[in-house]
Amino acid sequence: MQRYFIQNEDVEGDRVVLQGEQAHHIERVMRMSAGDEFICVDENEKAGKFTITSVQAQKVTAQFSETIETCAELPVHVTIAQADIKGDRFEWMLQKATELGAFGFIGFGGKHSVVKWDEKKQDKKLGRYKKIVQEAAEQSERLRLPAVQHVASAKELLLIADRYDVVWVVSEQSGRGTNHHALYEQLEALHLPVSVLAIFGPEGGFSESEFQLFQDAGFASISLGPRILRAETASTALLSMLSYEYEIKR
Structure with missing residues (x-):
């Protein structure tokens, strides 16, 4: 069933009123009309089924009918910090990693990044990234809409790293030095929620x-x-492994 992420301002009592792109999608793309149903997920990550009562130009009104209890969220909250890579590859990563349960995304400027982040185009680019993530989250029936942000460099990642219980650096260089830890050792040490x-x-x-x-x-x-994995493939590989460990294996 089609799913839409809504804001608190879209809710009027036990009704939702969708406008703009979402109303256009319901009316023109999905070809829905009065009596058809869809699912809305609010800012508190609560899902409910709604029945359309009215379809007007760029405005759809629907009545709440029942709560949806199912949850498709990965038990491990993984935020992907991906160094800037070529646009289409970064967008592919956003889409697939969202489908696989990523909690959020942070892009950053890597010293070896081929593309450079243009601050003047930041709002437009982040807007596009957020739209890709939202569509992927709706398609994969997520309850969480992953946040997307960008920082200038690896050094800036250090400034926000203390927000997380664990930080992993995923790299072919991981066999070097004294800080090498096998993935399975890291998984054994995790205690949910994390x-x-x-x-x-x-x-x-x-x-x-x-x-x-x-x-x-x-x-x-x-x-x-x-x-050796491509830059855009590595995050999806990690998320797939975590899904097996915490959703399928258990």
């Missing part, structure tokens, strides 16, 4: 200075296996 910041490099990987910065901060360095 928040994880997983940091991924760009196409060229982390620079030596960035990797050293993470090691000095005490972040755990992990590998996803013997194969």
